Amino acid sequence: MRLIGSYLIGLVFGVGISISGMANPAKVTNFFDFAGIWDPSLAFVMGGALIVTFFGYKYVLKKQAPLLGNVFHLPTRRDLDAKLLGGAAVFGIGWGIAGFCPGGALPALGTGRTEVFVFVGALLAGIATAKIVQNRIAAKGATA
Structure with a gap:
């Protein structure tokens, strides 16, 4: 049941991103291009998500526990x-430069476009590097 639930949640997310x-x-990059072809639609997507x-x-959060888990994992x-x-600054700069955020890039892997695979590879390398440094x-x- 958990696997099916996870699949359906991912499917809805991926379809929404697409x-x-x-x-x-x-x-995404056109959203940040105020002097050129500015596209405000990202603000509406983000506003809807919020x-x-x-x-x-x-x-x-009024529920006793999540539907597919035992406890809620919330930041303290x-x-x-x-x-x-x-981290927020690096994320924002990378998003503005590449036009991908991790959430948008994973469903985009299905397009087969090279730049998506390069981005996800760089993302994984960055995660691994951060873990090593930590x-x-x-x-x-x-x-000490």
Whole structure:
């Protein structure tokens, strides 16, 4: 049941990304091109997502547990630290340059376009690099 639920959630997400045009990097980069071919549709997609998320969380978090899990996994920290701000900056810059965010790139793999595979490869390399750096920093802290 969990596998089917996960598949259906991914399918709905992928279809939504495709229908909204967010799997098209030109759509995203045009949103940031204020001096050229500005396309405000990304703001409407993001606004719609925020509205659904706002009401969805209000409804879902009233439940005892998630439908396909035992507990909700919610962040406990509320502070803004350098890791969060730096990660957000790198994410935003990468999104603006490449026109892909991870959520939009994964469904776009189905297009078979080379630039999508390059982006996802760079994404995975970045994740691996961040993990290596975090582990080294943690190891230095443990020995100090």
